[in-house]
Amino acid sequence: MSKSWRFDTQCVHSGEGVDGDTRAIRRPLHMANSFELPTDFEELFKTFSWEHADKYHYTREQSPTPRYLEERLATLEGSDDCIAAASGMGAVAATLFTLLNAGDHIVASEVCYTGTQKLLAYHFPRFGVDVSLVDTSDLSELKAALRPDTKVVYIETPGNPLMNISDIEAISKLAHVVGATVIVDSTWSGLVTQKPLELGADVVIHSATKYLNGHGDALGGAVLGEKKLMDQIREYGIVHLGACISPFNAWQIMRGLVTLPLRMEKHSDNAMKIAKYLESHPKVKMVLYPGLESHPMHKIAKRQMTAFSGMMNFAFEDDLQKNFDFLRNLKLITHAVSLGHDQSLILYMPGAFFFDEWVMLAEERQGKYRDIMGAGVYRFSIGIENSDDLIEDLDQALKSVN
Ligand SMILES: *Cc1c(COP(=O)(O)O)cnc(C)c1O
Numbered sequence: 001m002s003k004s005w006r007f008d009t010q011c012v013h014s015g016e017g018v019d020g021d022t023r024a025i026r027r028p029l030h031m032a033n034s035f036e037l038p039t040d041f042e043e044l045f046k047t048f049s050w051e052h053a054d055k056y057h058y059t060r061e062q063s064p065t066p067r068y069l070e071e072r073l074a075t076l077e078g079s080d081d082c083i084a085a086a087s088g089m090g091a092v093a094a095t096l097f098t099l100l101n102a103g104d105h106i107v108a109s110e111v112c113y114t115g116t117q118k119l120l121a122y123h124f125p126r127f128g129v130d131v132s133l134v135d136t137s138d139l140s141e142l143k144a145a146l147r148p149d150t151k152v153v154y155i156e157t158p159g160n161p162l163m164n165i166s167d168i169e170a171i172s173k174l175a176h177v178v179g180a181t182v183i184v185d186s187t188w189s190g191l192v193t194q195k196p197l198e199l200g201a202d203v204v205i206h207s208a209t210k211y212l213n214g215h216g217d218a219l220g221g222a223v224l225g226e227k228k229l230m231d232q233i234r235e236y237g238i239v240h241l242g243a244c245i246s247p248f249n250a251w252q253i254m255r256g257l258v259t260l261p262l263r264m265e266k267h268s269d270n271a272m273k274i275a276k277y278l279e280s281h282p283k284v285k286m287v288l289y290p291g292l293e294s295h296p297m298h299k300i301a302k303r304q305m306t307a308f309s310g311m312m313n314f315a316f317e318d319d320l321q322k323n324f325d326f327l328r329n330l331k332l333i334t335h336a337v338s339l340g341h342d343q344s345l346i347l348y349m350p351g352a353f354f355f356d357e358w359v360m361l362a363e364e365r366q367g368k369y370r371d372i373m374g375a376g377v378y379r380f381s382i383g384i385e386n387s388d389d390l391i392e393d394l395d396q397a398l399k400s401v402n
Contacts, residue, residue, distance in 0.1 A: 003075075007076065007192070007261060008261045008262075010072070010075045010076055011072075011076065011257055011258055011259075011260050011261055012258050014071060014072045014075040014076070015027070015067075015068040015069060015070075015071035015072030015075070015254065016068070016072070027064075027065070027068050028064075028065070029065050029247060029248065029251040030063060030064045030065050030247055031247050031248065032059070032063070033058065033059040033060075033063075034057070034058055034059070035056040035057050035058070035063075037057060043055075054067070059244065059247065060238070060239060060242065060244045061234070061238075061239050061244075062234070063247055064247075065247040065248075065250045065251050065254070066084045066244070066245050066247055066250040068250070068254055069082075069084050069220075069222075069245075069250040069251075069253055069254045069257075070082040070083065070084050070222075072254060072257055073206075073208075073212070073222050073224060073257075074224060076191060076257070076260075077191060077195070077197065077204055077224045078195060078197055078198065079197055079204065079224035079225055079226075080225065080226045080227040080230065081224070081225070081226070081227040081230040081231075082222055082223065082224045082230065083222065083223045083224075083230050083233050083234050083237070083238060084208070084220060084221070084222055084244075084245040084250055084253075085220065085221035085222065085223065085237075085238060085243050085244070085245055086219065086220070086221065086243040086244060086245050086246070086249075087207065087209060087219045087220065087221050087243065088113070088115075088185075088187060088205070088206065088207020088208070088209055088210070088219075088220075088221040089115045089116070089119075089207075089221070089243075090221045090238075090243030090245075091205050091206070091207070091221030091222055091223045091243075092113075092115070092116050092119065092185070092205055092221070093119060093237070093241065093243065094223065094233050094236075094237025094238050094241060094243060095183060095203060095205060095223050095233055095237060096119065096120075096124070096152070096154070096183075097236065097237055097241060098229075098232050098233045098236040098237045099151060099152050099181060099183075100124060100127075100129050100151060100152060101129075101151075102127055102128030102129065103128060103129075103130075103149075104129050104130070104149065104151040104152070105129075105130040105131075105132065105147055105149045105150045105151060106120070106124070106129060106130070106131050106132070106150070106151060106152040106153070106154060107132045107134060107136075107142065107145045107146060107150055107152070107153050107154070107175075107180075108120050108131065108132070108133055108134075108136070108152075108153070108154035108155070109133070109134075109135075109136045109154065109155050109156050109159055109164065109166065110133035110134055110135055110136075110359075110361060110365060111135070111159055111161075111162050111164055111359055111361070111369060112154075112155075112156040112159055112160060112185070113156060113160045113161075113185065113187075113207075114160075114357075114358045114359065116154075116156070116185065117133075117358075117359060117360055118360065120133065120154075121133065121360045122360075132145045133361075133365075135164070135368075136153075136155045136157075136164070136166040136171065137157075137159075137164045137165055137166045137167075137297055137300075139167060139170055139171070139174070142171060142174060143174055146174060146175065146177075146178050146180070147178065148178055150175070150178050150179075150180045151180055151181065152180055152181050152182075152183060153171060153174075153175040153180045153181070153182050153183070154183045154185070155168070155171060155182070155183070155184055155185070156184070156185040156187075156188075157184065157185075157186070157188075157189075157194075157304075158188040158189065158290055158301070158309065158311060159188070160187070160188060160311075160379075161313070161347075161349060161358065161379045162288065162313060162369065162372055162373075162377075163288040163289070163290060163295065163311065163312065163313055164297070165290055165295075165297035165300050165301045165304075166300075167300045167304070168182075168184055168194075168196050168199040168200065168201055168304055169199040169200050169304065172199065172200030172201050172202075173200060176200070181202045181203060182200070182201045182202045182203070183201070183202065183203040183204075183205060184196035184201045184203070184204050184205070185205045185206075185207075186204050186205065186206060187205070187206050187207040187210050187211070187340075188210075188309055188311050188339075188340075189305060189309055190210070190211030190212075190260070190263075190264045190267065190309050190310070190340060191206060191211065191212060191260065191264075192260060192261055192264040192265075192306070192307070193264060193268065193305045193306050193307045193308065193309050194304060194305045194306070197224070197225070199304055202225055202226070202229075203223060203224065203225040203229065204223070204224045204225065205221070205222070205223055205224075206221065206222045206224075207220075207221055208220035208221055208222050208253045209221070209338065209340075210338070210339050210340030210341075211260065211263070211264065211267070211309075211310075211340035212253055212256060212257060212260065212340075213249075213252060213253040213256040213340075214256040214259070214260065214263050214340060214341065214342060215252070215256055215341065215342055216338065216341035216342065216343065217252060218248075218249040218252040218253055218256075219249060220245050220249050220250065220253045221243075221245075223237075263342070263384055264307065264309065264310075265307070266384040267309060267310030267340075267382055267383070267384060268291070268307035268308055268309055268310060269387070270310065270382045270383070270384065270385075270387040270390065271289060271291065271308065271309065271310045271311070271312060271382040272289075272291050272308065273387045273391070274312070274380075274382055274387060274390060274391060274394070275287055275289035275291060275292050275312055276292070277391050277394070278312075278314050278394070279292060279294065281316075281398065283316045283317070283398050283401075284314055284315070284316045284398075285315050285316055285317075285374075286313070286314060286315045286372070286374075286377070287312060287313070287314045288312060288313040288314070288372070289308065289311075289312040289313075290305065290308045290309075291307075291308030310339075310340070310381060310382040310383070311339060311379070311380070311381055311382075312380050312382070313372075313377045313378060313379055313380065314377065314378050314380060315374055315375075315376065315377040315378065316398065316401075317375075317401065318374065318375035318376075319375075320350060320352075320375065320376070322401045323348055323350075323375075323376060324348075325400065325401050326397050326398065326400070326401050327346070327348060327397075329396065329397040329400040329401070330346070330393055330394075330397045331393055331396075331397075332344065332385065332389055332390065332393040333345070333346050333390065333393055333394070333397075334346070335347065335348065338381075339379070339381035340381060341381065341383060342383055342384050343383045343385065344380070344381060344382055344383035344385060344390055345380075345381045345383070346378050346379070346380050346381070347378065347379045347380075348376060348378055349373070349376055349377055349378070349379060350375070350376040351370070351373040351374055351375050351376045351377075352375075352376070354373050354376075355369075355370075
C-alpha cells in the first residue's frame with residue numbers, strides 16, 4: 001500500500017490485499033466473534049492493548065473485516081485512524097459520550113439529523129451537559145454561544161434536512177480559541193466532495209449507511225481523527241456502549257467504497273441538472289441546492305466543497321393532497337427515508353409535523369425554518385440513474401398534479 005496513491009486508487013486498494021491463508025485476491029469476511037488467545041504473557045498483553053490493531057480477541061472490540069474498512073476510510077479521509085460503528089447514530093453517540101462530561105458545554109447545529117438532535121436535546125441534559133443549539137451557518141450566532149467551558153462544537157454540513165452550509169474553516173478557528181473539539185458530520189458530502197480535517201476540524205463523522213455504502217443494503221458509521229482520541233472512542237464509545245459494526249456490514253461498505261468517486265461524480269452531476277430543471281419549472285416554488293447560486297450559502301459551499309453532492313430540497317404545492325398525488329405518480333423515484341443510495345429516494349416532510357417529529361426547536365427559534373418549510377418540502381436524494389429518466393419522471397408527476 002502506498003500513501004502516495006491518488007484518491008480513486010486508494011478506494012480500490014487501501015485496506016485490501018492478498019489473503020495470507022488462501023492467496024485469495026480479496027481480503028476475507030471473518031464473521032467469528034472470538035479469536036484464539038496467545039499463551040505467552042507478552043503476546044497476551046499485546047492482544048488486549050489498542051497499540052496493536054491487528055491482534056484480535058473479541059469482535060465488539062476489534063475484528064479483521066471492520067479493521068480493513070477502518071484502514072480504507074482513514075486513508076480516504078486523510079486521518080490518523082478510524083472507528084467503524086454499527087450506524088451513523090452509533091458513531092455520533094460513541095463520540096459525544098466519550099468527549100462530554102457532566103458540567104461540560106456543547107454548541108451544536110440546531111437543525112441537524114433528527115437522531116443527533118434528540119440525543120442532544122433530550123439525553124445529554126439528563127447527564128448534566130449544557131447544550132446550546134444555534135444556527136451554525138451564522139458565524140455571529142456561533143461566536144456568541146462559545147464559552148470558556150465549551151468542550152465541543154458539533155456541526156453538520158451540508159445539514160440534514162434543510163441543506164444548511166456551515167463554514168468549517170471559520171468555525172474551527174473560533175472554536176479552537178476556547179479549546180473546543182470541532183466535530184463535523186460530513187455524511188451529506190459523501191466524503192469525496194469535502195475534507196473537514198484539511199479545513200481545521202478535529203473529528204469527522206459519517207453515516208456509512210448513506211453514500212459510503214451507497215447501495216441501500218447496510219447500516220454503518222465511522223468516526224475519524226487522531227489516533228489517541230480514536231483509541232478512547234473505541235474503548236468508551238464502542239466497547240462499553242456496544243454499537244460495534246457487524247463484519248458483514250463492514251464488508252459490504254468496504255465493497256461499496258470501491259466505486260465511491262464514480263458514484264459521487266454521478267450524484268453531483270445528476271443533482272446539478274435536476275436542480276436546474278426544478279428551478280426553471282413554473283410549478284416549483286423553491287429549490288435549495290448548494291450548487292445553485294440561489295442557495296444562500298452557495299459561496300461557502302463553493303469554497304469548501306469540490307462538488308455539491310446529491311441532496312436537495314424543493315417545494316411546489318401547499319396542498320397536502322396534491323403533494324401525495326405527486327408522490328403516488330412517481331414511477332422511478334421512491335418515497336422513502338434514507339439517502340445516498342444508488343436509487344433516487346424522496347421524502348416528503350409536511351410542515352405540519354416537521355417541528356414535532358424531526359427538529360425539536362423552541363417556538364421562538366422556528367421562524368426562519370418555518371419560512372423554508374411552508375406547508376412542506378421534499379428532501380430529495382438523487383441517485384445514479386440516467387438524469388433524463390429522473391427528469392422525465394419528475395416532469396410527468398408534476399404534470400399530473402393540477
Ligand atoms: C442518516 C444520518 C445520520 C444517522 O445515520 P444512521 O446510519 O441512520 O444511524 C447521521 N447524520 C446524518 C447527516 C445523516 O444523514
